Every structure is written in C-alpha cells, then in structure tokens.
Amino acid sequence: MSRTNANSTGPGRRAGIALAIFLALTAAALFLFPAEAYLWAKAIHVIAVVSWMAGMLYLPRLFVYHAEIGPGTPQSETFKVMEQRLLRAIINPAMTVAWVMGLWLAWQGFGFSGGWLHLKIVLVVAMSGLHGYFSKAVRLFAEDRNQKSARHWRLMNEGPTLLMIVIVILVVVKPF
Template identity: 50%
Template sequence: MTIDLLAPAYPWIKSLHVISVIAWMAGLFYLPRLFIYHMQVAPEDVRSQTFKVMERRLLKAIMNPAMIATWVFGLLLVLTPGVVDWTAGWWHLKFASVLAMTWFHMDLGRARRAFERDERPRTERGWRMLNEVPTVLMIIIVFMVIAKPF
C-alpha cells in the first residue's frame, strides 16, 4: 500500500481510529476502578476470583486489541499526506501523551498479573490517584489534536 492510497481512505481510517480510542479509553478508565474494588476484598474471598476474571477479560479482549487498533489507525493517519504539519509543535506533546498512555496501559497489565498472583501492587489510595491519569492524558491529547495550540 502506498501513502497515496491513504488519502481516499482517510475518513474511514479516522473513524476506525476514533472508535478504537473510545474502546481503549473505556478500558483505561475502568480497569483501575476494578483494581480499587479488588483491593477491598481479601485474596481468599470468592469475589477476588471474580475480579481476576473481569480484569483479565477487560485487558485481553477489549483493551489490548483497542490499543493496537488505535496505534495502527493513528499511524496510518499520520502517514496520510497533509494530515500533520511536522513543523508544528503540538504533535510532539500529543505523541508524548500517547506514549505515556501506552506506558500506563502496560503498567496496568503488570498490575493485573500481580493481582492474579494475589499480590497488591499499590494501595487503594494509590489506585484512586492513578485512576485520574488517563483523564489528564486524554485532555492533553484532545486539545493538541483539535486546538493545535502551538
């Protein structure tokens, strides 16, 4: 596929990118909340097993595919001629924020594996604070893409 073929597909690629981002963000908002609830039950509690199943399915069936799709469609968008002005500064902060979001996703995956082993990787308060990270990153990303302030 050449880059010239991307221009006619732009609205479709952009639509698929937005759909992927919405699915990814939903998971990034919900998984830390599940960890908060998981922290409130003892490892031997039957509810702990339920949380483990919910966390694993959310990450593997929704979040991982959505993150991969977000990256694929996002890269296709930036490869489309005329979409990004590479001399503008906004895309640097947007890209750094997407990298931070991806790191956060990977950290949630590590935490999920710890919960699977009945470990508690952070405190409940720590999870409550981290629960705000995707919101802050989302705000930065949206302002960079829509307002392009610099």
C-alpha cells in the same frame, strides 16, 4: 479441557476473531473507498481510542474494589476474571488499532509534522506506559501479589483522564 479452562480462553479467542473481522472490514473499506481512506482511518482511530479509554478508565476502578476486598475471596476471583478479560478482549486490541491507525493518520495527514502532533505522540506513549503498568497490575492481582492500596488505584484512575484531556485539546485546538 475443563469448563473453567474453556471459559477462560473463550473470550480471548472471540476477541481475536472480532478483531480479525474488524481489521478485514477496515481493509475492505479502505480498498473499496480509496478516496475516503483517510476519513475511514480517522473513524476507526476514534472508535479504537474510545474503546481503549473506556477500558483504561474502568480497569483501575476494578483495582480499587479488588484491593479493598483482599485476596482469597470469591469476589477476588471474580475481579481477576473481569480484569483479565477487560485487558485482553478490549484494552489491548483497542490500543493496537489506535496506534496503527494513529501512526498512519500522522504520516498520511501531517507527515509527522507539527509541534502539537509531537506532543500528542509523547502523551500517547505515556498512556501506553500507563497501559503497561495496568497490565502488570492485572498479572499481580491474578497472582494475589498486589501490594498497592485502594487509595493508590484511585489516584492512578486519574492518569488516563488527565492524559486524555490534554490529548483531545491538542488534537482539536492544535495550539502549536
């Protein structure tokens, strides 16, 4: 295996190991402290959401810079690596943990009831759709097939922010 191939798979493997350790520690906390399981799950959910959002806010900013320089440059190759690692090592695992813990919290804490919760879930589905759109963009940039302008990616950078604002308001205020 060449050095380039070893480096490109290394971060993904390390992210998988880190995720497995995180999940094992989570299971241990839930098992060792069953009375506080809901609070532990909530803490893990918040950590995952913060990580997911950090990636969702940074990735389209990378797309802006990447679109400005165009394909075939050394900088373009660097952006490809950064985008793929951010998606695979942070954004994808964080989204998965956020969904798993969030659904458990919705079931355990609220029995999936409450208008605010239903709207929150719809908005999280929208955030997940945006995540999918960004994932496709990572693939297209990697193949030098991005057709979107830097302006498009600047506008897309606002999507996660707006969704996050409404979701946080729903969770904290619970207006209905």
